[in-house]
Amino acid sequence: MGFPHPARRLLLAALSALALATALAVPTGGTSSATAAQAAAVTFSDTFDGAAGSAVDGSKWQIETGDNVNNHERQYYTAGSNNAALDGQGHLVITARKDNPRNYQCWYGKCEYTSARLNTSGKFTSTYGHVEARMKIPRGQGMWPAFWMLGNDIGQVGWPNSGEIDVMENVGFEPSTVHGTIHGPGYSGSAGIGAGYTLPNGQVFADAFHTFAVDWAPNSITWTVDGTVYQRRTPADLGGNQWVFNKPFFLILNLAVGGYWPGDPNSSTTFPQQLVVDQVQVSTSDTPPPAAGGTITGLGGKCVDVAAGSTANGTAVQLYDCNGSTAQKWSVGTDGTIRALGKCLDVASGGTADGSLVQLYDCNGTAAQKWTVTGAKDIVNPQANKCLDATGNSSANGTRLQIWTCGGGANQKWTVTG
Structure with a gap:
């Protein structure tokens, strides 16, 4: 805690x-x-x-x-x-x-x-x-x-x-x-x-x-x-x-x-x-509890967002004004996945290089979909040993998220509430 x-x-x-x-x-x-x-x-x-x-x-x-x-x-x-x-x-x-x-x-x-x-x-x-x-x-x-x-x-x-x-x-x-x-x-x-x-x-x-x-x-x-x-x-x-x-x-x-x-x-x-x-x-609770899912906020107070709320494989994951939509509801699983809209946060093509973009993709258990949320507010992909990062240190709506060598900057700090 x-x-x-x-x-x-x-x-x-x-x-x-x-x-x-x-x-x-x-x-x-x-x-x-x-x-x-x-x-x-x-x-x-x-x-x-x-x-x-x-x-x-x-x-x-x-x-x-x-x-x-x-x-x-x-x-x-x-x-x-x-x-x-x-x-x-x-x-x-x-x-x-x-x-x-x-x-x-x-x-x-x-x-x-x-x-x-x-x-x-x-x-x-x-x-x-x-x-x-x-x-x-x-x-x-x-x-x-x-x-x-x-x-x-x-x-x-x-x-x-x-x-x-x-x-x-x-x-x-x-x-x-x-x-x-x-x-x-x-x-x-x-x-x-x-x-x-x-x-x-x-x-x-x-x-x-x-x-x-x-x-x-x-x-x-x-x-x-x-x-x-x-x-x-x-x-x-x-x-x-x-x-x-x-x-x-x-x-x-x-x-x-x-x-x-x-x-x-x-x-x-x-x-x-x-x-x-x-x-x-x-x-008594005969009805299932509400679905899990909270926000992940980053640079400029913007939310991690699935572009256009699309569930298609390869959909961009970006920063966007927080709006409470399901495209911004994320759950952190005990299996190391971070999920939204029934799919997983994924490093495209399993990349490990700086600048590898992240996307939404079918959950498949690969290392490209494993993440560690640290007490220092980093979200790390252990396979690459790199941090989730807002491209170009920008908080503009539509800024793509990528992985990058962890540097401790504000563009790599995330507040996870779900």
Whole structure:
């Protein structure tokens, strides 16, 4: 996910042994697929209707209390409605405050912050379905909101064998990006498997409500933001490790302050900060999740585009103004391919020389169709050991893409969101 994702562990003093074991190892934690969700059966829903200042529905949620030494988070999670209350307008507001009204003690001494964490353990679990929350997240250095799930057998098998599905996490120093991740045996903590989703044009998640969701099926989890797919994971992504997501999970909502991953608040952080939750809903998913496909943007903010949206073999791949068309929807496969319109990004004639053009072509498994997306935002064809490149360092519409010796220039840097 591009940043170490440390495991969470929290003392859950308010929970029964059947709900969650104490000293529990728990790591971090427009409606997407709306048509599918509406056609399916709703199995859990909370729209947080109620009087302002009242606590959440105790038949659906329980409140966790305590601090979190293992992640070095700074907050103390309080009981009741002190930090998690309805606003009287159909929202749950989880508030992080820089206060300590009851002399709470944390791993580092007297706690500096209070916040809240809720879960459905012992009240609701689901195996598969469309799981979503519509929320407006907080802003500021050190803020760490999350909507996530844990395997209901965590009290018996422990974490990470229980599995964890992070539907959405945000760390305050990335105001435009959220992360989705899975954790399990052999791929937990900083080795969790996931991806980020970044809003276009410098938009910030804290400025508006967004819907964060997963479509979860046997051996498949697909993440969306506002209906846009940005990653799909299957057992093939685990490098031979065990897939532990074909069993019941429960839901968690929380707002952490500080920790190894987000870092602590600083002088730029203002309090209070709020995670405002409009709705949480789980429904059966008898309809397949939306097709995968995101954008690849490069020089000048232009999109990688299939010329005229043609599916003919040899169609030019170019830069063009981003327009949301299927000609600009690309998926990065675990087999090393990059695909659009049912075909593969291909180096013409299997060329390895500087200037070899790229095109759309039937997927055939050759090295001309293998690509590696690096953390440095290069897209490399390993056979040629060359980078995807905008010809002539141009961002003009229609600029052909080619491969060229990797030089680190802006014409070889790409942002992949699918």
